Structures are given as C-alpha cells and as structure tokens.
Amino acid sequence: MATTWGAAFFMLVASCVCSTVFHRDQQTWFEGVFLSSMCPIxxxxxxxxxxxxxxxxxxxxxxxxxxxxxxPGQLPILEGEIFESVKPGLSAFVDQPKQGAETVQGLLEVAKDSIPRSHWKRTPVVLKATAGLRLLPEQKAQALLFEVREIFKRSPFLVPDDSVSIMDGSYEGILAWVTVNFLTGQLHGHSQETVGTLDLGGASTQITFLPQFEKTLEQTPQGYLTSFEMFNSTYKLYTHSYLGFGLKAARLATLGALETEGTDGHTFRSACLPRWLEAEWIFGGVKYQYGGNREGEMGFEPCYTEVLRVVQGKLHQPDEVQKSSFYAFSYYYDRAVDTDMIDYETGGVLKVEDFERKAREVCDNLENFTSGSPFLCMDLSYITALLKDGFGFADSTILQLSKKVNNIETGWALGATFHLLQSLGISH
Incomplete structure (x- = not known):
C-alpha cells in the first residue's frame, strides 16, 4: 500500500496537479519550496x-x-519515468553561465522527445538547485540561474513563477525525513516512533531526527528545531544542513585547498592518497593538482588525523543520536557499495564501526592501489570521522543504508509532495 500511495503522491508533485483553492492558516517552513503560482489551473x-x-x-x-x-479527484496512476543526467553540475560553469545553461537545454530535448507535442504547453518544468550553487558567490549563482530561466522561457513547456531557484539546505533534510518515515510506515496514524535520516552530498550534509528526550530540546542550538503538522500529528524535528561538509567539499578541506589563495602551480598532498599518485581534479569549476606524500606518512592513522581536523568541534553533537535508528543515503550508500559492504540493489545494515573497519583496510593497503577512486581511503576516513567525531555517533550505532524504500527514491521530492498536498487541502 505504501508503494502505491508513495508513487502516486510523488507523481502529483512532479506534475503539479493542484487545487485551485490554497488553504494556509499560518506561515510554514515549506513556503518557498513550492508556490501556489507553480500550479496550472x-x-x-x-x-x-x-x-x-x-x-x-x-x-x-x-x-x-x-x-x-x-x-477526477482521485490519485493518478504512475505510468512511467524517463531519467537522464549530465556531469558536471551547473556550479562547474561558474564563469560560463551560458555554457552551463546549455546542459539544461540538452536535457530538455529528452523531455520534448518523451512528451507528446499536444501536452507541452500544460506540462510544468521546474529546477531546484542544491548545495553546489549555495557554495558559489551570490552574483555568480544568480547568473547561472538567470541563463537557465532564459532556456525555460524559450521552451514550449509551462514555466511557473520561481521555476528556477536554490533550495535551502534545511529543506533537504526535513523533506528526506518525511519521505523515509512515510515510506517505512512511521507517519501513518499518530506514532511518534520514527527513524532519523543522514544525507551526504558533494557539498553539504544533513542530519534530521525526531527528539525523544526533553534534554535534547533544551540543549539544541537555536535554529536547529523545526515544528510542523502532518496527518493530524505535530512533529518537532532536530534538523541541520552543514554547508561545506559534503564529501567532495571535505576533500578540499582535508587537502588544505580551502586555505590556499590560488591553486596554479600548487600540488596538495595527503597521507590519505597513494604515495606515487600525481593527478588533477576539477570541482566547482576549479582545477586542483593533488598527490600522495612522497616521503611522509601514509595510511589510516595519519589520514584520520587529517580528516579529523575538518570536523572536530565544528558540528553539534546531540547525545540522543547514539541510541537512535537512522537511515543513511547518497554518498554513505555509494561508498558502502564501492567497498562491497552492501549490495547496490538492496542496500543493507551497517554499524558505524563498519565504516572505520573498511577505512583501515583500504588506507593501510594504499601501496597496492590499482583501480577505483584514489580518494576512497580519504572518503571512508572522512565518513568515519563525520559520524563519530562530528555527529557523535557510537561505534555500535546501526545505520540502514538505502537508495530506495518500497521502490521509491529516498530523496526530498516525496516529502515536499506531502506538504504541498496538505497545504492545498488535498491530503487529509
């Protein structure tokens, strides 16, 4: 039942099937994610x-x-999805906004090939950008978004107001929490037994859970708690998005690249990389030269010392998380798959200590590195440090690694759908 309703709800938001009456009694956290003007009448x-x-x-x-x-008036039936992607992201075109927008134009051709011409004018097109653009200077980010808007305006599709925007990081965490807890059945009825969510992107990371102890509420910093109503229940969530603590941003911090003005002619070195490695990496439109310590230390212990500096003392540590249940996805999932800790299709259950065990195994065998990502040791060590020394999880804390729940993606879109439907008076 959860699969059927989840798929139908997701399709509702993707297709902007909206009521012409917008009911809103008070300002809510999800205003700005979807606007009433986004919905064709x-x-x-x-x-x-x-x-x-x-x-x-x-x-x-x-x-x-x-x-x-x-x-009419009942939930639609999902018939299909066509998915395509391009790399790099828009942020890689920080100084070539028109070129960046052209990547969106190319993907729009996929939509034109997939949708009958007779439906183009009433099919909405929306773009939500996340942490990659949030990291850019405001003027440069807006230049990219402007060019994408121009692409949309020239398209044959329905272009709502605010069709191109940057989503606030806190929304990602909240909406992912709603998605997972709905799909796992935790939000049906009045149950307050829920699971937390951990999302690790390239530029930012989010943690969200429903506190069970008054002590957590009392000791939580201002701005980390958000209240909302759903299915006749009120939830007060602990949620925070840490910009600059995503996996790829953490690589730059570990290498010391964020502390250096100008990258030309400079090679950033780390004990987390194979000693013989000399390579280059482009992130956010900037090219970085990096390599291993030719004469210095290499392996897990010196690597962990490097990544620890990135997170130690910089994240809030609620004691409650040590005994809570969490779902983890995105790069948590990907790196666990890359190292055969879980299956790509089905995911799996891991303890925090499993990431450390695998990090030690990979890092202490860097001399034998032959294929795969040269950052694997650094990434696993960073994930370990983020979980243990950043968020304060115990070694024994259990994580459910999932890409999908009941065959629905564990992303923010489904959670946004629930709040959109509720705000429109469609879902009761």
Whole structure:
C-alpha cells in the first residue's frame, strides 16, 4: 500500500496537479519550496506529464514523469519515468553561465522527445538547485540561474513563477525525513516512533531526527528545531544542513585547498592518497593538482588525523543520536557499495564501526592501489570521522543504508509532495 500511495503522491508533485483553492492558516517552513503560482489551473487532461530538474553539486538530472488521472479527484496512476543526467553540475560553469545553461537545454530535448507535442504547453518544468550553487558567490549563482530561466522561457513547456531557484539546505533534510518515515510506515496514524535520516552530498550534509528526550530540546542550538503538522500529528524535528561538509567539499578541506589563495602551480598532498599518485581534479569549476606524500606518512592513522581536523568541534553533537535508528543515503550508500559492504540493489545494515573497519583496510593497503577512486581511503576516513567525531555517533550505532524504500527514491521530492498536498487541502 505504501508503494502505491508513495508513487502516486510523488507523481502529483512532479506534475503539479493542484487545487485551485490554497488553504494556509499560518506561515510554514515549506513556503518557498513550492508556490501556489507553480500550479496550472484547470488541468483536465487524463494523461499528464511533469518535468523536474535536480541541479546537484556533481551533476544535473532530469525526471520526466507520465501518469494517468482515471477518476477526477482521485490519485493518478504512475505510468512511467524517463531519467537522464549530465556531469558536471551547473556550479562547474561558474564563469560560463551560458555554457552551463546549455546542459539544461540538452536535457530538455529528452523531455520534448518523451512528451507528446499536444501536452507541452500544460506540462510544468521546474529546477531546484542544491548545495553546489549555495557554495558559489551570490552574483555568480544568480547568473547561472538567470541563463537557465532564459532556456525555460524559450521552451514550449509551462514555466511557473520561481521555476528556477536554490533550495535551502534545511529543506533537504526535513523533506528526506518525511519521505523515509512515510515510506517505512512511521507517519501513518499518530506514532511518534520514527527513524532519523543522514544525507551526504558533494557539498553539504544533513542530519534530521525526531527528539525523544526533553534534554535534547533544551540543549539544541537555536535554529536547529523545526515544528510542523502532518496527518493530524505535530512533529518537532532536530534538523541541520552543514554547508561545506559534503564529501567532495571535505576533500578540499582535508587537502588544505580551502586555505590556499590560488591553486596554479600548487600540488596538495595527503597521507590519505597513494604515495606515487600525481593527478588533477576539477570541482566547482576549479582545477586542483593533488598527490600522495612522497616521503611522509601514509595510511589510516595519519589520514584520520587529517580528516579529523575538518570536523572536530565544528558540528553539534546531540547525545540522543547514539541510541537512535537512522537511515543513511547518497554518498554513505555509494561508498558502502564501492567497498562491497552492501549490495547496490538492496542496500543493507551497517554499524558505524563498519565504516572505520573498511577505512583501515583500504588506507593501510594504499601501496597496492590499482583501480577505483584514489580518494576512497580519504572518503571512508572522512565518513568515519563525520559520524563519530562530528555527529557523535557510537561505534555500535546501526545505520540502514538505502537508495530506495518500497521502490521509491529516498530523496526530498516525496516529502515536499506531502506538504504541498496538505497545504492545498488535498491530503487529509
């Protein structure tokens, strides 16, 4: 049942099937994620389409959804999804905004090929950018968004107000929490037994959970708690997004690249990399030269010392997380798959100490490195430090690594759908 409703809800937001009456009694945290003006009025076609762009720090993705509304007023039936992506992300075109927008234009061709011409004018197209653009200077980020808007305006699709924008980091954590807890059945009825969520992107990371102890509420810094109502229940969440603590941003911090003005002619070295390595890496439109310590230390212990400096004392540590249940996804999931700790299709259950064990195994065998990402030792060590010394998890804390729950992606879009439906008076 959760799969059917989850898929249908997701399709509703992707296709902006909206009520013409907008009910809102008070300002809520999700205002600005979806606006009432985003919803086309009097959409009556039985077959509907929606185009959603996810502009992340490492790539831009397009989802083209098709569904059928068999009975007016009832949930539509998902018929299919077409998905394509391009790399790098928009932030890589920080000084070439027109060129960056052209990558979106290319993906729009996928939508034109997938949607009948007769439906183009009533099919909404929306792009939400995340941490990659939040890290850029405001003027440069807006220049990129402006060029994307121009692409949208020239497209044959329905372009809502605020169709291109940067999503606040806190929304990602909250919406992912809603998604996971709905799909796992925790939000049905009045249960307050929920699971927390951990999301690790390229530029930022989020932690979200429902506190069970008054002590947590009393000791939480201002701005980390958000209240909202859903399914006749009120939830007060602990949630925070740490910009600059995503996996790829952490690589730069570990290498010391963030502390150096100008990168030309400078090679950044680390004990987390194979000693013989000499390579270059482009992130956020900047090229970095990096390599291993030719004469210095190498392996887990010196590597962990480096990554520890990135997180130690910089993140809030609520004691409650040590005994809470959490779902973890994005780069937590990817690195666990890369090292055969979990299956790509089904995911798996790990303890925090499993990441440290694998980090030691990889880092202490760097001399034998032959293939895969040269950053694997650094990434696993950083994940270990982030969980233990950043958030304060215990070695024994159990994490459910998932890419999908009930065959629905564990992203922020489904959570946004629930709040959109509730704000429109569609979901009760």
């Amino acid at each position: 009097n959409v009556s076609a039985s077959t509907l389409y929606g185009i959603m762009f996810d502009a992340g720090s490492t790539g831009t993705r397009i989802h083209v959804y098709t569904f059928v509304q068999k009975i």
